[in-house]
Every structure is written in structure tokens, then in C-alpha cells.
Amino acid sequence: xxxxxxxxxxxxxxxxxxxxxxxxxxxxxxxxxxxxxxxxxxxxxxxxxxxxxxxxxxxxxxxxxxxxxxxxxxxxxxxxxxxxxxxxxxxxxxxxxxxxxxxxxxxxxxxxxxx
Amino acid sequence: xxxxxxxxxxxxxxxxxxxxxxxxxxxxxxxxxxxxxxxxxxxxxxxxxxxxxxxxxxxxxxxxxxxxxxxxxxxxxxxxxxxxxxxxxxxxxxxxxxxxxxxxxxxxxxxxxxxxx
Numbered sequence: 001x002x003x004x005x006x007x008x009x010x011x012x013x014x015x016x017x018x019x020x021x022x023x024x025x026x027x028x029x030x031x032x033x034x035x036x037x038x039x040x041x042x043x044x045x046x047x048x049x050x051x052x053x054x055x056x057x058x059x060x061x062x063x064x065x066x067x068x069x070x071x072x073x074x075x076x077x078x079x080x081x082x083x084x085x086x087x088x089x090x091x092x093x094x095x096x097x098x099x100x101x102x103x104x105x106x107x108x109x110x111x112x113x114x115x
Numbered sequence: 116x117x118x119x120x121x122x123x124x125x126x127x128x129x130x131x132x133x134x135x136x137x138x139x140x141x142x143x144x145x146x147x148x149x150x151x152x153x154x155x156x157x158x159x160x161x162x163x164x165x166x167x168x169x170x171x172x173x174x175x176x177x178x179x180x181x182x183x184x185x186x187x188x189x190x191x192x193x194x195x196x197x198x199x200x201x202x203x204x205x206x207x208x209x210x211x212x213x214x215x216x217x218x219x220x221x222x223x224x225x226x227x228x229x230x231x232x
Binding site for chain 2: 089
């Protein structure tokens with residue numbers, strides 16, 4: 001079974017609008033971290049935001065916020081006031097509590113922002 | 116802080132040759148590093164987990180004799196693609212964390228685009 005599911009291969013948004021990128025996850029570990037990364041066409045992986053499984057409040061980082069619904073096992077990324085530079089591939093990822101575990105990634109969502 | 120440097124960024128090699136990719140954590144010590152492979156417009160697939168001073172742990176389906184990983188120090192891990200074939204052409208990206216806990220993000224190198232002709 002997939003541990004991280006991103007069901008939107010592509011999303012389109014206009015500048016200055018908000019967009020939500022969906023992510024659901026599956027784990028039996030009570031302690032885990034959820035991460036979102038941005039990958040522009042140049043290939044580098046840029047860390048955006050983190051949500052811990054025990055965090056009571058949704059994480060926010062500037063224009064990025066994470067809509068964490070633990071019971072539904074979802075961790076959607078909300079980007080407010082989209083900019084042209086936000087056009088990129090976005091990956092949701094999870095890291096479980098066991099020491100030394102890697103990030104497991106979803107398939108990604110390609111976001112295109114138009115003027 | 117938490118910078119990971121990966122070299123080379125691009126490499127073209129002939130079939131049958133070997134290519135070494137270096138991954139360095141510049142401002143922190145990484146007891147664990149991870150190697151991923153990514154095909155165009157696809158997700159990052161974990162290849163192996165590299166632990167300093169011990170043998171790497173490979174994911175199912177990854178040939179350990181083809182993808183040799185050495186983690187010689189707390190700041191350096193290398194991936195050698197041996198006897199490369201065109202199907203090995205891909206984007207390889209390494210990552211490391213300064214803390215091995217679930218609340219620590221992985222920091223990534225900029226990746227190596229390998230083309231085997």
C-alpha cells in the first residue's frame with residue numbers, strides 16, 4: 001500500500017489566488033513527521049513546511065500552511081497569494097519515528113501559476 | 116545551515132564505464148545519508164540508506180553490486196554506478212539530516228543528472 005498519496009498530477013492557479021495541494025498518508029506509527037518539498041525545474045529539493053503527528057496546531061510558514069487532519073490522515077498544503085515563481089513540482093513526504101528512516105515521497109503534484 | 120553539496124551536477128559517460136557521485140554535508144555531521152533516484156516528472160525513489168562506517172542498506176530491487184555506496188566519514192557519502200548502461204540514466208539525489216528523528220527534514224543536494232550513452 002502506498003504510504004503517501006497525492007491524487008492531483010497537475011494543478012493550475014492564477015497569480016494571487018490560493019491553491020490547495022492534497023496529500024493523504026498511511027502509517028501505523030503513532031509518531032511521524034509530514035513534510036512538503038518544492039522541486040523547481042532545476043531539480044533541487046526545497047523544504048517548505050513540517051507537521052508533527054503530535055502537533056495540535058496546523059503549521060504555517062509565510063505563504064505556506066498545512067491543513068492537518070489527523071483522523072482523516074490528510075496533510076494538505078495551502079499556498080496563499082500564488083506567485084509565478086511557485087510553478088514547480090510539489091511533494092508530500094513522511095518520516096516515521098524509527099531512527100535513521102528516510103523520507104517516503106508521494107508522486108507529486110505539478111503546480112502551474114499563470115498571470 | 117544544513118547544506119548538502121553534491122558533485123558532479125551533470126555527467127555523461129559511455130556504456131560500461133563507472134561514475135562516482137559525491138555527497139557532502141558541509142556544516143553538519145550526518146550519521147545517515149540517503150540516496151534517491153528520480154525519473155523525469157516522477158517521484159523520488161529511495162535507493163539506499165548509507166550509514167557512516169557500515170554497509171549501506173539497499174531497498175528491494177536495487178542492485179547493490181551496480182550501485183556501490185560508501186559512507187567513509189560523517190560528512191561524505193559516495194555512490195558509484197558501476198558498468199553503467201543507458202537504462203541507468205537518471206537523476207540521482209542525495210540527502211542527509213543533522214538529526215535522525217521524525218521531526219527533522221532531510222536536506223538535499225542539488226542532484227546529479229547522469230546520461231549514459
